[in-house]
Amino acid sequence: MKYVEFDASRPLDIIPLGRACIDFNPTDINQPLSKSSNFIKYVGGSPANIAVGMARLGKKSGFIGRVSDDQFGDYVIDYFKNDGIDTSHIFRAKNGEKLGLTFTEILSPTESSILMYRDAIADLTLDPSEVDEDYIKSAKALLISGTSLCQSPSREAALKAMELAKKTNTVLIFDIDYRPYNWKSKDEIAVYYSTVGKNSDIIMGSKEEFNLMEALMVDKEEDDAATAARWHKFGAKIVIIKHGKQGSTAYTNDGLSYSIKPFPVDCLKSFGGGDGYGSAFLTALMEGWEMMDALEFGSASASMLVSAHSCSAAMPKMEEVKEFIRQSKEKYGEMVARG
Ligand SMILES: Nc1ncnc2c1ncn2[C@@H]1O[C@H](COP(=O)(O)OP(=O)(O)O)[C@@H](O)[C@H]1O
């Protein structure tokens, strides 16, 4: 059953819009960040991770965003080019703005958090004039990352991209992607998240992120099915609600739902799962896979990512995910993630 139609004639598969940052993940882990001394630098930022993840799986990724006009901005662009990602619509900060930095604190296999430095950063200076209709029209799908909505002019750039996606019949994917750092109020979050959610074909987020998006629509939290039904009424075809290591469920606009569990892994950090999941699920969907197969693929990549030290660098290739699934089923049974 196909819930979303992608225009196969378009040269790009996905254009994520939003931040590209730097992840600094410690190698001396299982202790507070204040005690870590050694870090590995990776490209980061959820939309950047998804561009890399889908490119690694064989999709043609573009990107719309701004990076710093310095060596770290060079690093991101060179990294993207090395993965065959189109960088023609990545622009440079004009007034010395920096790349966002994310320091991952890995206290234990079950406790991790991220410390984000995001003041005066390049990605939130993306200007509406840098959002191009023909570029959006060249892709099967545009993915808007929720954090791009937190400040102007990036906010207006994202909203323009949303309107152009609708105008050009480009599938609109909303990765809610809540990062508290730059938002000023819960009302602001609800207004801008719900504006994009109401126009999206696919919405992906944790239940907490959906609650933020619905804060001005409901007085108390509703169950997942009610949440999904609300966004189907606005036109969403697929609503994915994620619950961390409890797994996730895809609600489709024909009233069906499909749940998938994580694959058993030794978790190293609880971050990265969402970007691995999104990259693999969207790739499988574009390949025309059945919903449960696409969810299983996304869940497998997510499990691979939470057991890895990085996010972008650990994004797996198609055969690696398939081999991970094969080995997991051999070890735990065919229904390891579906039961
Ligand atoms: N501890 C874990 N073990 C295995 N898989 C996990 C774990 N935590 C998350 N995942 C996988 O990553 C997916 C996304 O994680 P989640 O935390 O829900 O979203 P996000 O990373 O976007 O906040 C989950 O649906 C699950 O498949």
Ligand SMILES: O=C(O)C[C@@H](O)[C@H](O)C(=O)COP(=O)(O)O
């Ligand atoms: O999203 C960020 O800016 C930080 C990411 O680079 C980092 O890899 C991360 O936290 C991934 O988050 P998730 O995949 O949404 O869990």
